[in-house]
Amino acid sequence: MMDLVNKAKWDAWSALGSLPKETARENYVDLVSSLSAASEPPSPAKPAADGEQAGGDLVVTSENHITTITFNRPAKKNAITTQMYQDIMLALQAASKDDSVLTVLTGNGEYYCSGNDLTNFTDIPPEGPEEKARTNAILLREFVDCFIDFPKPLVAVVNGPAVGISVTLLGLFDLVYASDRATFHTPFGPLGLSPEGCSSYTFPKMMGPSKLSRTKVGSRAGEGGCQSQATVSLQGRGLGQLVFLKAAEMLIFGRKLTAQEACAQGLVTEVFPDSTFQKEVWTRLRAYTKLPPNAVRTSREVMRSKGRERLHAVNAEECGALQQRWLSEECTSAVVRFLSRRGKL
Numbered sequence: 442m443m444d445l446v447n448k449a450k451w452d453a454w455s456a457l458g459s460l461p462k463e464t465a466r467e468n469y470v471d472l473v474s475s476l477s478a479a480s481e482p483p484s485p486a487k488p489a490a491d492g493e494q495a496g497g498d499l500v501v502t503s504e505n506h507i508t509t510i511t512f513n514r515p516a517k518k519n520a521i522t523t524q525m526y527q528d529i530m531l532a533l534q535a536a537s538k539d540d541s542v543l544t545v546l547t548g549n550g551e552y553y554c555s556g557n558d559l560t561n562f563t564d565i566p567p568e569g570p571e572e573k574a575r576t577n578a579i580l581l582r583e584f585v586d587c588f589i590d591f592p593k594p595l596v597a598v599v600n601g602p603a604v605g606i607s608v609t610l611l612g613l614f615d616l617v618y619a620s621d622r623a624t625f626h627t628p629f630g631p632l633g634l635s636p637e638g639c640s641s642y643t644f645p646k647m648m649g650p651s652k653l654s655r656t657k658v659g660s661r662a663g664e665g666g667c668q669s670q671a672t673v674s675l676q677g678r679g680l681g682q683l684v685f686l687k688a689a690e691m692l693i694f695g696r697k698l699t700a701q702e703a704c705a706q707g708l709v710t711e712v713f714p715d716s717t718f719q720k721e722v723w724t725r726l727r728a729y730t731k732l733p734p735n736a737v738r739t740s741r742e743v744m745r746s747k748g749r750e751r752l753h754a755v756n757a758e759e760c761g762a763l764q765q766r767w768l769s770e771e772c773t774s775a776v777v778r779f780l781s782r783r784g785k786l
């Protein structure tokens with residue numbers, strides 16, 4: 442079950458039915474030569490020169506008291522490789538000690554980030570899938586802990602569509618500025634997965650009272666709130682049920698939100714027209730860096746310190762659940778389906 446490559450080969454072979462062997466062999470040779478021509482050599486992170494890591498899958502720059510970590514794999518919709526998880530942790534550790542006031546995550550190209558690179562599932566070590574699941578659960582827990590413990594304001598400049606872990610981590614950010622072309626998608630159900638990034642706790646908490654008052658449950662749609670049909674249909678339910686149901690729509694049922702909907706839910710701080718997004722956001726962020734840095738850091742610490750212990754416990758629980766999910770038939774089949782789309786296996 443866990444040998445994804447041979448499982449995909451068997452599925453592909455049995456799907457060929459009675460195709461003559463010679464024809465199958467010719468088709469296979471054509472496919473392999475097309476793949477080798479198109480395969481993208483991994484771009485290793487290059488050593489930082491004058492504060493910038495140019496050309497790798499992750500570009501880290503530090504200027505104007507802002508450290509910017511940019512996902513830089515536009516051809517792969519900025520999917521996050523195992524190496525990138527490591528590099529992001531290193532970049533956050535360096536940013537926590539440098540003279541920056543803010544740390545920004547953003548994407549290069551049309552996507553912000555398409556989440557975990559699903560080819561991370563393919564290189565199963567000799568020790569077997571259980572060992573890979575165990576070590577990656579540790580990697581994920583350490584990765585999310587870096588965001589929980591980060592001591593400075595974290596800003597997401599969501600330049601385009603965001604998927605999976607790049608969405609769930611947003612609950613640990615202080616500002617989420619989105620272009621109006623951004624979307625927010627957590628397809629954990631279809632992938633046989635479960636939430637991470639502390640979203641099982643932050644999302645219900647975030648999509649709570651402030652949104653309820655703004656949507657005025659029971660009032661007519663469109664009366665000054667970001668009323669959705671779902672809210673109207675939930676009339677009369679208690680606050681807890683409404684909060685859970687909205688977070689569940691994303692995390693359990695995989696509903697994709699537009700930037701405006703994500704803003705109405707409290708996931709996004711502000712939405713900007715794409716045409717002026719970069720100019721408006723960076724002008725504002727540069728203005729924020731003029732604030733007294735120690736006051737900024739102290740205010741953030743008193744806001745964040747109370748919840749850290751709970752967040753670490755939530756992170757541990759989510760990673761334990763995912764360690765099992767990664768080994769499930771539901772997950773492996775979903776990953777094989779995705780990677781088989783273009784003959785990736």
Ligand SMILES: CCCCCCCCCCCCC/C=C/C(=O)SCCNC(=O)CCNC(=O)[C@H](O)C(C)(C)COP(=O)(O)OP(=O)(O)OC[C@H]1O[C@@H](n2cnc3c(N)ncnc32)[C@H](O)[C@@H]1OP(=O)(O)O
Pocket residue numbers: 516517518520521523555556557558559560561562570571573574577578580581604605606607628632634637767768783
């Ligand atoms: C046995 C144990 C295993 C353990 C494994 C552990 C993993 C590591 C630990 C950390 C885990 C963190 C948990 C995170 C969870 C998530 O983030 S879940 C969400 C994962 N992401 C997705 O499911 C998105 C998959 N991609 C897509 O659905 C589509 O690509 C798209 C984003 C909707 C874009 O579609 P479209 O515009 O049609 O473009 P495409 O042609 O599909 O994409 C262009 C190329 O980019 C490649 N690509 C895009 N996203 C990914 C991705 N997430 N992973 C890998 N590759 C991706 C796509 O394949 C295309 O490539 P080429 O065909 O080579 O051009």
